[in-house]
Amino acid sequence: MKYLIMTLGTGQGVENGLAKSIKAVNPDRVIFLVTGQSAATIDRISAIVPEMTGRFEPPEPLADSDDVEKCAEDAKRVILRAMDRGASASEIDADFTSGTKAMTAGLAVAATALGVERLVYVSGERERGGGGRVLTGTERVISVYPTQFVIDQRRRELRTLFNRRLFETGLLGSKRFWRRV
Numbered sequence: 001m002k003y004l005i006m007t008l009g010t011g012q013g014v015e016n017g018l019a020k021s022i023k024a025v026n027p028d029r030v031i032f033l034v035t036g037q038s039a040a041t042i043d044r045i046s047a048i049v050p051e052m053t054g055r056f057e058p059p060e061p062l063a064d065s066d067d068v069e070k071c072a073e074d075a076k077r078v079i080l081r082a083m084d085r086g087a088s089a090s091e092i093d094a095d096f097t098s099g100t101k102a103m104t105a106g107l108a109v110a111a112t113a114l115g116v117e118r119l120v121y122v123s124g125e126r127e128r129g130g131g132g133r134v135l136t137g138t139e140r141v142i143s144v145y146p147t148q149f150v151i152d153q154r155r156r157e158l159r160t161l162f163n164r165r166l167f168e169t170g171l172l173g174s175k176r177f178w179r180r181v
Helices: 014-025 038-048 050-055 068-084 101-113 146-163 167-180
Strands: 003-007 029-034 092-095 118-123 140-144
Touching (some): 003 014, 014 038
């Protein structure tokens, strides 16, 4: 079963990009990480993608939308619950398009730490002036694969251990690492 976990903000027009992401990812289940104010954005998304609303799970309230650590813990809980239901890391996408900086960073950190293969966000041509929001009709879904960054970092660490002739340490660490990936 494919999951899409999304942070949800309150901005006017953000529903267009989020609906585009939902359509592009085409998940079996959508989980929204929300604040008290942003939960209303679900209704605006539902109006754009009514065919997908049966896939929406009840929104998950965040403890504190301005605390990165709490947002990451809340996102971690939701991701682990999806995994407990049988989803693998490759069947979970995390969309950090909308929400406070702490919400989006918390989701990205938790998803990366738990090995979620793909992060997605919506980009596009931006309005001129104040808000800088993506213009409706120009949205495009961008994918980022954080596991590649983790693998690259591990390779650098192994190279350093090798160059220091710490072969056993590198070998043991490598075995533990590849069991998780």
